[in-house]
Amino acid sequence: MLDVQGLTVRFPSRHGDFTAIEGVSLSVNPGEIHGLVGESGAGKSTIGAAVIGLLQPPGYIAEGTMTLGDVDLRNLTAAQAHQMRGARISMIFQDPQTSLNPLMTVEDQLIETIQAHEDISTSDARTRAIELLEEIGIKQAATRIKAYPHQFSGGMRQRVVIALALCTNPELIIADEPTTALDVAVQSQVLDLIKRLAQTRGIGFILITHDIGVIAQITDNVTVLRGGKVMEHGPTERVLRAPEHPYTKALMDAVPRLDKRVERFLVPESDVVKVASPAGLTGADAEAWLLDGVQQGGADLEMKDVTVRFAGTRTSLWTKPEPFVALDSVSMQVRPGTVMGLVGESGSGKSTMAKVITGLVSPAEGQMTLAGDPLPAAKQRPRDHVSRRLIQMVFQDPYSSLNARHRIGEILSEPLWLYGLEPDAARRRQISAAMLDLVGLSADSIDRYPHQFSGGQRQRIAVARALLARPRFLICDEPTSALDVSIQAQVLNLLKDLQARFGLTILFISHNLAVVRQMSDDITVLRNGKVVEAQRSEAFFTAPKADYARELLQLTPAITF
Amino acid sequence: MVYFILKRLFQSIFVMLAVAFLSFSLFRFVGDPVSQMTGVETTVEDRERLREELGLNDPFLFQFARFTGDLLQGDFGYSYRTRQPVAEMIADRIPATLELGTVALIISLLVGIPAGVYTALNPRGFVTQSILLTTLVGVSIPTFVIGIMLIFLFGVQLGWLPTFGRGGTVQIGGWTSSLFTVEGWRALILPAFTLGVYQLTLTMRLVRAEMMEVMRSDYILFATARGIPWRRLHFRHALANTMVPVITIIGLQFGGVIAFSIVTESVFQWPGMGLLFLESIRFVDIPVMGVYLVVIAFFFVLVNLAVDLLYIAIDPRLRVKEAA
Numbered sequence: 001m002l003d004v005q006g007l008t009v010r011f012p013s014r015h016g017d018f019t020a021i022e023g024v025s026l027s028v029n030p031g032e033i034h035g036l037v038g039e040s041g042a043g044k045s046t047i048g049a050a051v052i053g054l055l056q057p058p059g060y061i062a063e064g065t066m067t068l069g070d071v072d073l074r075n076l077t078a079a080q081a082h083q084m085r086g087a088r089i090s091m092i093f094q095d096p097q098t099s100l101n102p103l104m105t106v107e108d109q110l111i112e113t114i115q116a117h118e119d120i121s122t123s124d125a126r127t128r129a130i131e132l133l134e135e136i137g138i139k140q141a142a143t144r145i146k147a148y149p150h151q152f153s154g155g156m157r158q159r160v161v162i163a164l165a166l167c168t169n170p171e172l173i174i175a176d177e178p179t180t181a182l183d184v185a186v187q188s189q190v191l192d193l194i195k196r197l198a199q200t201r202g203i204g205f206i207l208i209t210h211d212i213g214v215i216a217q218i219t220d221n222v223t224v225l226r227g228g229k230v231m232e233h234g235p236t237e238r239v240l241r242a243p244e245h246p247y248t249k250a251l252m253d254a255v256p257r258l259d260k261r262v263e264r265f266l267v268p269e270s271d272v273v274k275v276a277s278p279a280g281l282t283g284a285d286a287e288a289w290l291l292d293g294v295q296q297g298g299a300d301l302e303m304k305d306v307t308v309r310f311a312g313t314r315t316s317l318w319t320k321p322e323p324f325v326a327l328d329s330v331s332m333q334v335r336p337g338t339v340m341g342l343v344g345e346s347g348s349g350k351s352t353m354a355k356v357i358t359g360l361v362s363p364a365e366g367q368m369t370l371a372g373d374p375l376p377a378a379k380q381r382p383r384d385h386v387s388r389r390l391i392q393m394v395f396q397d398p399y400s401s402l403n404a405r406h407r408i409g410e411i412l413s414e415p416l417w418l419y420g421l422e423p424d425a426a427r428r429r430q431i432s433a434a435m436l437d438l439v440g441l442s443a444d445s446i447d448r449y450p451h452q453f454s455g456g457q458r459q460r461i462a463v464a465r466a467l468l469a470r471p472r473f474l475i476c477d478e479p480t481s482a483l484d485v486s487i488q489a490q491v492l493n494l495l496k497d498l499q500a501r502f503g504l505t506i507l508f509i510s511h512n513l514a515v516v517r518q519m520s521d522d523i524t525v526l527r528n529g530k531v532v533e534a535q536r537s538e539a540f541f542t543a544p545k546a547d548y549a550r551e552l553l554q555l556t557p558a559i560t561f
Numbered sequence: 562m563v564y565f566i567l568k569r570l571f572q573s574i575f576v577m578l579a580v581a582f583l584s585f586s587l588f589r590f591v592g593d594p595v596s597q598m599t600g601v602e603t604t605v606e607d608r609e610r611l612r613e614e615l616g617l618n619d620p621f622l623f624q625f626a627r628f629t630g631d632l633l634q635g636d637f638g639y640s641y642r643t644r645q646p647v648a649e650m651i652a653d654r655i656p657a658t659l660e661l662g663t664v665a666l667i668i669s670l671l672v673g674i675p676a677g678v679y680t681a682l683n684p685r686g687f688v689t690q691s692i693l694l695t696t697l698v699g700v701s702i703p704t705f706v707i708g709i710m711l712i713f714l715f716g717v718q719l720g721w722l723p724t725f726g727r728g729g730t731v732q733i734g735g736w737t738s739s740l741f742t743v744e745g746w747r748a749l750i751l752p753a754f755t756l757g758v759y760q761l762t763l764t765m766r767l768v769r770a771e772m773m774e775v776m777r778s779d780y781i782l783f784a785t786a787r788g789i790p791w792r793r794l795h796f797r798h799a800l801a802n803t804m805v806p807v808i809t810i811i812g813l814q815f816g817g818v819i820a821f822s823i824v825t826e827s828v829f830q831w832p833g834m835g836l837l838f839l840e841s842i843r844f845v846d847i848p849v850m851g852v853y854l855v856v857i858a859f860f861f862v863l864v865n866l867a868v869d870l871l872y873i874a875i876d877p878r879l880r881v882k883e884a885a
Binding site for chain 1: 778779780782783784785786787788789790791793797798801802805875876877878
């Protein structure tokens with residue numbers, strides 16, 4: 001059906017053309033789900049955009065042929081191409097929060113899409129829209145269709161997006177990371193839906209994803225991309241079971257496994273050219289400096305019956321709004337020098353836990369102790385309380401957690417003067433440079449700005465900043481979920497190394513069970529602000545006690561080949 | 562929804578009280594009211610009697626309460642200069658200013674929004690660049706210069722339009738309108754354009770910036786991928802989303818246009834509130850100035866309330882969450 005041969009896309013720039021994809025060939029048959037997998041910058045989305053004719057200018061197709069059935073996709077006028085979109089090729093985007101027009105009801109959006117391609121009365125279009133919504137699993141579609149997008153939950157919204165892509169009966173749907181923004185449970189429902197639609201309606205799908213688990217779960221064929229070139233392609237089972245290309249192998253090795261724990265991930269040696277620190281201090285010195293400060297090792301943390309409530313939205317003038325209970329008498333014990341994995345879907349209260357511990361949110365009830373000393377709630381905790389130094393945090397998004405207007409040197413030396421660890425500015429700079437070396441960055445990075453680094457490098461900087469406070473308790477809130485698998489593997493390795501060397505206590509928050517398995521000694525599962533299960537990690541993964549935990553484990557896409 | 566409006570109204574009361582206080586302080590503390598009302602030959606005893614009669618010896622808060630109470634009952638006091646009731650003077654002038662401001666707003670929206678949409682959709686075209694350049698020149702020149710230039714060109718050189726006053730007016734109830742005669746429109750067009758030119762530019766640039774932002778959003782991309790006709794895509798999907806932030810600014814600006822039409826009114830000798838305010842300043846006619854302040858604040862509050870309601874009408878996310 002869709003046949004792409006030798007597709008090359010270029011983006012002109014001042015320094016000559018940049019080739020985004022080069023000589024890519026792929027074909028999709030009716031009812032086939034074709035996976036495109038690769039890390040960021042591999043050109044996956046560019047292929048999708050080229051097929052549907054929505055390349056961001058000034059990008060252009062330099063070479064190659066693209067045909068859909070008997071239509072040459074490269075040989076269409078702008079008007080023909082626009083008519084083709086929706087009618088024969090459609091698309092599903094990553095984030096259901098942003099891909100629906102917030103000001104129009106779902107009904108209006110569905111009806112206008114159907115009417116854009118078919119001469120059909122509004123009431124007929126509405127009937128078809130309602131049938132479609134029911135088919136893809138939205139209950140009481142006849143009334144729900146009148147709702148606005150914000151009145152649907154994330155998973156339901158993605159179903160509406162799928163309905164919109166589907167309502168004109170296209171032959172091919174390009175799904176660009178359709179489940180990346182969703183929780184595992186919802187993700188597996190949406191993937192099942194895609195699979196069912198491919199089988200029952202014979203729609204061809206191009207599934208663009210960075211997640212090999214998703215590829216393994218539903219695709220028939222897969223194309224592995226790197227730097228705009230095809231590394232390997234073939235039936236999914238064959239490619240994943242016996243990868244031929246070294247890159248595919250490396251990619252597979254970097255994926256955290258849900259079924260077993262590995263000590264270290266295999267990653268290709270990083271090609272960072274090490275530059276000696278100007279002051280001659282190296283990672284070893286930073287290590288010595290750190291060991292000097294954390295002689296006591298990691299601190300244990302105990303939370304007892306911690307409850308957090310947020311004010312609800314006021315709906316009426318006279319009744320007091322119902323408070324939203326983010327954490328409902330949660331107790332947790334983190335043993336010193338171990339990694340506690342904190343798991344749960346979005347809205348389960350994971351990040352609120354981190355905020356309570358760091359003193360950003362005040363609990364309504366409950367006690368906390370750090371290394372035996374009581375840990376005051378946010379409002380009572382003085383700015384210079386010792387826990388503000390002992391507890392450090394690594395955030396999820398390395399793009400927004402570093403001040404873009406500060407040089408790396410300033411960012412790193414801040415904890416040193418803030419906590420009064422090092423009075424001498426020159427010495428602060430030396431230690432910062434040495435710390436960069438320790439986390440695997442070149443020491444000359446110290447005079448650069450955050451935007452000059454990649455996501456993985458920035459996360460290393462964030463880790464270095466946390467370490468420079470000589471913490472005894474480190475909170476990592478989804479530290480790798482914004483990173484590519486191979487970068488994720490590197491950062492996880494780094495965290496493991498540091499934890500082993502300094503005996504840090506780590507609270508590792510993640511929604512990804514496979515990652516948590518690799519990292520943690522103990523596990524706490526949260527759901528709707530309550531602890532569902534808490535036990536040793538290995539025991540949890542072999543025999544979870546709670547039904548919810550079991551369900552979560554089953555739904556996580558696993559590479560079973 | 563009801564709660565939201567009540568909350569807004571409640572806040573508005575405080576704004577109005579604050580302005581009333583300001584206006585009262587002006588009245589009470591800028592000079593001695595008695596010496597402004599009386600001549601040099603008034604005796605000290607008479608002055609003292611007057612002071613007692615007017616209640617100027619009462620406690621401060623009591624006086625303020627009486628002032629506010631009088632305002633609420635529509636008793637705005639008397640002008641020092643003309644000895645007329647201030648309420649009458651303001652009521653005489655309000656129609657002229659409101660008509661001028663509204664027509665200026667309509668001109669700016671009718672030209673500004675389409676121009677903004679056009680320049681956003683064709684960001685590199687020759688026409689776009691020319692429009693942007695012209696409007697840049699437009700905002701850089703002060704209002705009164707534009708007004709004088711327009712008077713010179715259309716009033717003096719070409720002799721097409723009158724250069725001052727309201728032209729023919731029609732009396733409808735207590736409202737003197739110039740919207741129902743050709744002469745009235747001819748007199749209105751120049752000052753309205755002068756007043757609206759800044760707002761026009763602002764609207765256009767805002768619409769352009771917002772629209773370009775919206776056109777890059779995921780839902781527009783998705784609508785494009787579904788093959789929604791371009792016309793509908795631009796005007797139904799993109800424009801509605803563009804208007805949400807634009808409305809706030811336009812609303813605030815409209816309040817400003819009413820309040821600060823002083824310059825334009827004085828250039829065109831337009832008999833509106835702005836001109837009245839200028840005359841009052843010249844004669845230190847404090848009662849008129851105080852009431853002018855209160856009336857203008859009232860307009861601001863009203864316009865802002867209207868903007869908030871419009872917001873709710875446009876954006877369903879701001880309506881109270883129904884059971885999802």
